[in-house]
Amino acid sequence: MIISTIAAASLLVGGFLSAPGLVDRQMNQVYPYSAKAPSRDTLALHQRLWIADLHADSLLWQRDLNRSGKHGHVDFPRLQQGNVALQAFSVVTKTPRKMNIERNGSDTDNITALVVAQGLPPATWNSLLARATYQADELRRLAGKSDGRVSVIGSRAQLRSFIAAREKDPALLAGWLTLEGAHALEGKLDNLDTLYKAGYRMAAPTHFFDTELSGSQHGLKKGGLKPLGRQWLRAMEQRRMIVDLAHASPATIDDVLGLAQRPVMVSHTGVRGTCANGRNLSDGQLKRIAAQGGLVGIGFWNTAVCGKDVAAIARAIKYTVKLIGAEHVAYGSDFDGAVTTAIDAAGLPRLTQALLDAGLSEAQIRRIAGENVRDFLLKNLPDDDA
Template sequence: MKKKILTGLLITLIIAVLSFFALVPPLVDNASNQLTSSPPQPATDKVKSLHQSLFIADLHSDSLLWGRNLSKGYQRGHMDLPRLREGGMALQAFSVVTKVPFGLNIQKNTGDSDMIFWLGLSQAWSPSALQSLLSRAERQAGMLHDIADSPANKFTLILNRKNLQDFIARRKTDKDALAGWLTLEGAQAMEGDLKNLDALYEAGFRMIAPTHFFDTELSGSAHGVNKGGLTALGKQWVKAMENKSMIIDLAHASAKTISDVLTMAKRPVIVSHTGVKGTCNNNRNLSDAQLKAIAANGGIVGIGFWSTAVCGHDAASIARAIKYTVNLIGVEHVAMGSDFDGAVATPFDVTRLDGLTEALMKAGLNERQIRRIMGENIRDFLLKNLPSA
């Protein structure tokens, strides 16, 4: 009898463990990355014609985090390779998240807790990836390398200008060709050691933010406790990034960090995903003065798609924020920074980017402006600022 009971308990435990690994990741993914409304109405022939002629690029997505095989199509989340093609995307930034605190908010967070540990556990990450933020970054980067290594995916991992030039030439004759580059959302993955920047570069990262939702060894976060500026290590990091022709991303950075970086930067920066206070006034978003300073630096601002960024739940709200920013600092400094799959709800997934093209047209932006915003600004920025080889 005792043996039967133990056997039954063991079987129950095995079923529970298998269910945990099979069911939890997609459930969390589905709950985290939703749509705020029904898809936009089908695009008109005029919109389709313009949209299909665009070179489309986006500055931010967190799709590597959720355990999906992005080579395959899914009904959950905001994007994967088949949906990128359907939406007309050419060039996508793939951001890597290594640590996020519980109780996440835009006001004040510490780095004392770690939601990503539990997400990684549910996806059966290795012990090293569960314990080390650097290993987490390398693991997610490896997923994108694996996608690029399969010829069937027609996907190029962009590491330098030559990669990008070759991809642009290929894209002209093959609209199924896709490309992406690796970005890191928070330099906590360096684990306080500047030498780890070399490891991140070798892993393929070409754009890094000094902070995410909490203050790091490098700088203050807009959502941290102290919200300070660059530390001594942070100033060394800025110089090291520029020496490697890596791009600094100021999304989530505190006001003091933004000011400190722009004061010492010798290369243009990016704010990959944000809103603007002029249309949505909260501490997640950039002020007019910050926007002007970033433009003076030669930088680009990616306007996000979620409600905290644009104070709305539709494409018109995104277009309103984009138009405001264009009018303030010029179209050359404005791009898309969707935050697809970033644990946010967006009005549409990547397949319906034509809804944003239509909203920009309705907002009064002309064809040249729309082409710049929807991707040409990002393309040209990377052609100038990625490592040469």
């Protein structure tokens, strides 16, 4: 009886611990390819690009990113296969149950069960800040096991050094840390120093619910910046940390743009001009962000672009380029963000082909594919002694 009870308990625990992998496989998929394969000339162009992506949630799933996987969207080998130079690794610390793009409260959390099931340290079970610092350390641990192929950058000097090294070895890859929602501060502005020391260089005030800082596009009240949010904005700018307006409510976007002294990013979004829903940015918002020197990362998933192939992504990019100029547009895939995407990281040549087919020039594609992000960070990351 005791033996059978232990066996049953072991099966239960084993099933619980295997659940994250099953969820990962189910939620991070790729639509079947429907567009034509890239031509030889396109592949040659793709290899000449300096590619950067502004958003991937891959650290959430506790995969060994040094190994090429058969599920999900991102690992180091697939990034290298796609000729990616710089990948933003965003960290998610809390999401509401039954998450949707219209209306969510903050009183439930999917991530607690995930971190417990993945065997993360007990400190992460009840602390959003601990989850953020753990995932930052995880990226550095993974980079440390890459035999020098992957590095983590946090300053302009580090980025310049990486750019120079990659000119000699195009297989090199760099990551940088971003935070999806400043609720990881746990309501304490002093914790911003902890996040900065952990390596974070960009953060959004909200994710899928309203926070102590501001309203979310998907929250209950959808308000603007609160007093703590205004203090947070000043503190971010003092540290040369970049503000990300992905998921921000219209009121929050207006407040940030009215107060910001530095350009902002929208790491992953769609545009209402090609995909009209509350998740995406209006023409007016796009113009204001661009007018202040900002960047907009176009997403790769259906809710962002109203389509399941690279042609839909290219359509959204082309629309945004026509509206605000190629110098303000970037890739914001949302890889591994519990979404199905048109491609994974290795499939990026297909997007290059779609952009060419949409009529974009090589010069425009170079800017959009990564040079805009590279140059933005060279201007806006912390000082060289960071």
